[in-house]
Amino acid sequence: MTIGILKEPASETRVSLLPEAVATLTKKGITVLTEQGAGEKAYSQDEDYTNAGAQVKSRGEVIQQSDILLAIHPLQESISSKIIIGVYQPLFAPAVMQQWAQAGLTTFSLDMLPRTTRAQSMDVLSSQANIAGYKAVLLAANSYGRYFPMFMTAAGSIAPAKILILGAGVAGLQAVATARRLGAVVEVFDTRPAVKEEVMSLGAKFIEVEGAADASKAGGYAVEQTEEYKKKQEDRIAQSIAKADIVVTTAQIPGKKAPILISEAMLSSMRNGSVIIDLAAATGGNTPVTKNNETVQYKGVRIIGDSNLQAGMPSDASKLYGKNILNFLQLIISKEGAINLNWEDELVKGACITHDGQVVHERVKVSN
Template identity: 70%
Template sequence: MIAGVLKEKPGETRVSLVPEVVKQLSQMSVTVWVEQGAGASAFYTDDAYIQAGAVIKTAMEIITQADILFSLQLPEKDLWEQIPAGKVLIGVFQPLYHTQQVAQWAGRGFTIFSLDAIPRTTRAQSMDVLSSQANIAGYKAVLLAAYAYPRYFPMFMTAAGSIAPAKVLILGAGVAGLQAIATARRLGAVVEVFDTRPAVKEEVMSLGARFVEVEGAADASGAGGYAVEQNESYQLKQQERIAESAAKADIIITTAQIPGKAAPVLITKTMLDQMRPGAVIIDLAAATGGNTEVTRNDTTVEYKGVHIIGNSNLPAAMPADASKLYAKNVFNFLKLILTKEGALQLNFEDDIVQGACITHNGEVMNERVKRVLESV
């Protein structure tokens, strides 16, 4: 079995496997090929991979001869179109947003495992790339906000006068939101949190934040850990409560996304009009439209003195640790599809393997992706 690690496209600094995991795979009789410079942006040198037992190869050698191909994001079009039929690809491919691509994968006979589709269950926690990367995003979002914000975060009492602490509003108490709460509190901010799931109230309060409650949310218990769409009545009440908190906030961090759909708009222009000049919004949902009306992905927009920073790939700002955590998630997943001797063994009766598999033998396998394709 040969596993090949491809260099990511420009803008993506992470790498799929780190030397530590390469060594573990070598012990399972898996030969690892790494494209030259694949780990450079994450501070993992070619020499480190070689010492771990990997072989440095060209991209063309890897895509034509390796059995499993690793790439966080889909390789550049001119490269992936040369990948022979029947290959196994593992990454974070967002299939719910790229349905046309899914149809092409199936047509090419690829076996695609997209790790963002892994069921969010207790058993799958060690493979949950969304959680490991969102944890970094929440942490980095607060640091980015603190850098962009023109005032102090903590309260200061000095001979020259007192400085009030920053007021932070966090929309969404998932993994990113909870880490953002913890980081903002460490920096001395006063934090309010909104989430459609009342069940997270206790976690929010345990971190020292105030939970903003809105009654009447749709039950998300059957959504596998993902957010669900809310009815119109709830959305109106939600907007009213968020507007009240946004008007007083110095920093807003938004994290709300719904798989396969555009991110919900939670901050309208009317709300932005009421915010304090110098306020900062970090929108982690920018890649799927954003949680504000003016968000643009990978861009900072200034709206009447408020800076809206759209960035959905903050984990790439901490590539060394992000890659280490991601690689560990990958290794834990590989243990489900490889034998102890390193041979590929796909057990589609395993809910994690089935959930992560997007296409196989010319067919679309993932049920959620199937439903999206049928609705197009």
């Protein structure tokens, strides 16, 4: 059996497997092919892959000769009768999934894995969100024209930066921890009361708004709220955002546009020089003016839209992502090194989007 590692688009610095992960597969007798230059942006050279037991080949050769293709982002080529594994956001691209089904591809999109305890070791969303939350605060600190911590000097005192984090998922909690380490005063809003204890344990203040819809089964994502709750939420966020120097937003709803949590009126209430880091930019953003992969100036407020901040730490991000991939491969490869698609396994079934000429994932079928 042969596994192929493809080079990602120019804007992506990560790679599906680093050489250390490749060695794990080759020791089991699995043939690994790597596209030329696949790991360069993650500081892994072709020679490193060769030393780990992989064969470095052209993109065409890797695609043609591999049974399983690893590519974080959707492939641009028209290919057929392969297994592909990555993070494809199928709920936002049902037409593409239909095309892949017709081409005979078996597609596993790891962002669709059931959010269960057993799936944690394969949870690419969490492993990458952790990095994104960390980088979001560092990016904010670099973009903000003032100190984060309190400074008391002979020339006078500097008050600490006030940071508001919207969403206390994996990215949000890491943002809290990082901002606190840098000495900022942190407030956190989340529709899930259950995260209050985690937020407070990290030294941040939790903003409570009563009446939120139950999000316990949403896999860590936001859920649609009632209009009454949205109004109370808006009023409470408006109070905090007017005092905030930096805002980090992370709220997304699977398969839908990201909710607008920061209105233009709220933006207008922020002081000049304030910074917003919008991690939901790829799905529209949590402000009405967010643009993905761009920085927007709005009345003195800098809004940075970036849903791929994890790419700013390509080596560690690739290491964690690769570990997720290796753990998932154990579910679909037998001990003898052969492909074994066990459809009785809820994780295999839950991550599979297309198979046998059809879109097989129920949620993607609905969105099609």
